[in-house]
Amino acid sequence: MPVVLVVLAYLLGTFPSATLIARANGIDISTFGSGNPGASNVTRALGWRKGIWVYVLDALKGAIAAGVALGLDGRPLAYWCGAAAIVGHMFPVFRRFRGGKGVATGSGVLLVLQPIIAPFAVAIWWLVSRITGKAALGSMVAVALVPIGLAIMGRPAWEYFAVGAVSLLILAKHWRNFGRMIRREEPTLSTTP
Numbered sequence: 001m002p003v004v005l006v007v008l009a010y011l012l013g014t015f016p017s018a019t020l021i022a023r024a025n026g027i028d029i030s031t032f033g034s035g036n037p038g039a040s041n042v043t044r045a046l047g048w049r050k051g052i053w054v055y056v057l058d059a060l061k062g063a064i065a066a067g068v069a070l071g072l073d074g075r076p077l078a079y080w081c082g083a084a085a086i087v088g089h090m091f092p093v094f095r096r097f098r099g100g101k102g103v104a105t106g107s108g109v110l111l112v113l114q115p116i117i118a119p120f121a122v123a124i125w126w127l128v129s130r131i132t133g134k135a136a137l138g139s140m141v142a143v144a145l146v147p148i149g150l151a152i153m154g155r156p157a158w159e160y161f162a163v164g165a166v167s168l169l170i171l172a173k174h175w176r177n178f179g180r181m182i183r184r185e186e187p188t189l190s191t192t193p
Contacts, residue, residue, distance in 0.1 A: 009065035009081035013088020017057035018042050038100035040135040055104045062108030079162045082109030102170045103139045117149040133188035136177035143167050
C-alpha cells in the first residue's frame with residue numbers, strides 16, 4: 001500500500017497544469033520565455049490571473065498527495081508522498097522528465113505538513129519577488145529558509161533532513177536561474193528573457 005501511494009503521488013505530480021492552461025490560451029509554454037512549465041513563466045506569458053491558477057493547481061498536487069497519505073498512514077508516508085509529487089512535477093515521465101521547479105507543489109506539501117511555516121514561506125517569496133521583480137530569487141530564498149524554520153520549531157531530526165533534501169533538490173533545479181542572475185539576465189515576472 002505505501003509503495004502504491006508513493007507511485008500514485010508521483011503520477012499526480014506529473015499533471016501538466018501550466019502546459020494545459022497555456023495551451024488553452026494559445027501558447028506553447030515550453031517555447032515561451034524560459035520554457036519552464038510553471039506559474040512564473042505562465043504569469044509572464046498570460047498575466048497574474050492565469051499564473052495564480054497554475055500555482056493553485058500545482059500546489060494542490062502536493063497538498064493532495066501529502067494529505068491523503070497523512071490521513072491513511074501518518075507523517076513519514078506523507079513526506080514520502082509529498083516528495084514523490086514534487087519529483088513528479090519536476091521530472092515527469094510523460095514529458096521526457098522536463099518539468100517545473102517544484103516550488104508551488106512543494107508549498108502545497110508544506111501547507112499540509114507544516115501549516116505554521118507555510119504562510120511565512122509564501123510571505124517571504126512574495127516579499128523578495130516584489131522587491132526584486134525576480135520570482136526565482138524569491139523561490140530560492142523561501143526554499144532555503146524552510147529547513148531553518150523547522151529547526152527553530154524543534155521538529156524531529158528526520159523531518160528536518162527530509163525537508164532539507166527536498167529543498168536542496170528544488171534549489172538545484174534553479175541552477176540556470178542562478179547563472180542568469182549572476183549575468184543579470186534573469187527576467188522579471190513582467191518580462192520575457
